[in-house]
Amino acid sequence: MANFNTVAGCILASALFAMVVGKVSNAVVHPHKLDKPALAVADEAPTAVAAAPAAELAPIGPQLAGANVEAGKALFQKQCFTCHTADKGGANKVGPNLWDIVGRKKASHAGFSYSSAMQAKGGDWTYEDINHMILKPTAFVKGTKMAFAGLAKEKDRANVIAYLRPLADTPKPLP
Ligand code: HEC
Incomplete structure (x- = not known):
């Protein structure tokens, strides 16, 4: 019994102590709500910074005469031949066969099922349009199914186009 009393006494003492501490700390700390949020929130969203216009792509035409057809062929075999x-x-x-691609009507090669985006693009494949296409197909024809990251270097694009140009019954003149 003595043991029981001691234990019960301890529990009671602890409970009392907890109550007292609770009261005292409330009295000392005064929790209260702030009238205003401590951090001011701006009423207006910051004005959107106008997107910089995409840099114009320099015309590829002037680069073609001095382009390296052999390097273009090697690049074509490495980068394009998996699909073309x-x-x-x-x-x-x-992708469709690219014989006679320069000056060919877009999305016109027989037997190939083009995306509707490509079919809607319209016009012929000029040197400049091919340049845009192989720089970033998804930017030039939004929704194209040509899943190719693109050739970032102007020299590479010029070489590939210079390689493709003579692959035609009647090659188009250099611009
Ligand atoms: C992963 C496969 C793939 C690779 C790699 C690829 N292409 Fe294509 N290409 C396609 C597909 C698919 C299309 C048809 C796109 C459509 O219908 O939207 C296409 C379309 C084209 C067209 C338009 C053809 C037409 O008849 O209108 C050109 C030009 C072209 N590709 C050039 C290239 C060149 C040059 C390279 C290499 C630098 C290349 N592609 C790499 C898949 C590829």
């Missing part, structure tokens, strides 16, 4: 052939009568692969 470029020989006369060559097969459509993931």
Whole structure:
């Protein structure tokens, strides 16, 4: 019994102590709500910074005469050939055959199923349009199914276009 009393006494003492501490700390700390939020929140959203206009792409035409066709061929085989052939009568692969691509009507190669975005683009493949296409296909034809990151270097694009130009029955003149 003595043990029981001691334990019960301890519990009671602890409970009392907790109550007292609670009261005292409330009295000392005065919790109260702030009338205003401590951090002022701006009423207006910051004015959106106007997006810088996309840098104009320099015309590729002037680069073609001095381009390196052999380097263009090697690049084509490495970067484009997985999806495109470029020989006369060559097969459509993931992408259409590119024989006679310069001056060819867009989305017109027989037997290839183009995306509706490509079909809606319109016009012929000028040197400059090919330049845009292989720089960033998804930017030039939004919704294209040409899943290719693009050739960032102007020299690479000039070389590939210079390689493709003579692959035609009647190659188009250099611009
Ligand atoms: C991952 C596959 C893939 C790669 C790599 C690729 N292409 Fe394509 N390309 C396509 C597809 C698919 C289309 C058809 C796009 C559509 O219908 O939206 C296409 C379309 C084109 C067209 C338009 C053809 C037409 O008849 O209107 C050109 C030009 C072209 N590609 C050039 C290139 C060149 C040059 C390269 C290499 C630098 C390249 N592509 C790399 C898949 C690819």
